[in-house]
Amino acid sequence: MKRNRMFLIALVGLFLVGGCSTYTEPLIQVGTLQGLLAGEYEGTVTLKDLPGSGWYGMIGLGTFDALDGEMVIIDGVCYRVPTTGHVTVMKPTDTTPFANVACIDHASEWNMWEHDVTDYASLKKYVLSQIDDPTRPYAIRIDARFASVKTRSVPKQSKPYRKLIDVVKTGQVVFDIDPDPKGWLDAPGTIVGFYFPPSFKGVNVVGFHLHFLTADRSAGGHLLDFKYNWTKNPAKIQLAPLDKKIRWVGKKGEVRESSHEEIKAIEQGK
């Protein structure tokens, strides 16, 4: 009896500590990839209505009203990387048409340098090998000193909105974040994002969708590639399974058929 009571007290304690619980966390979702592809850029949800704002362990990505730059959420702080590259912290009253947010407080952790991860392709391979249930979404966070990082951002749009594929093809700006191309200086920073299973097609990018921000919060964007030199630097990969059921904020998304080429173009920035 006494043991049962202790267990109950411990359980209550878990709910009271911090922002995130120890149970499988939900994927919090605003809008759909399909809506974004079709040019639905109007912000529908204010940032203050995204659960977990300001909480340690909350990560996320997306974009803002009028497709005004790339969203990167690290520890509950929402940053924007516009095409000028000048990173700003967003206001709670700013809005988003598309975002994915989740808690990654209780994740499995690995050292990147122990697993031959040297770039985006080898990272995907390694993370896939660690995913127990490929029918589930996963939240991913990597803190490392990167040799270099390649990202992109998209320019703010005005109405009538063009389709996302046209914006990416004609207007995206690519950033090569490399503080010292010939030397030994690194780009310390954080990659955050998600693995989405095939059942999430249309709602999100199937496979990996990651964004990046430097440790000094001066550069970042939608991740296209990175280089990591394992001989020099420790680096931590965190991976947390999420609920299969999406927690919608704002209107529940509906999915129609969408073009494979369009999704590929958005993911890879070409």
Ligand SMILES: [Zn+2]
């Ligand atoms: Zn992105």
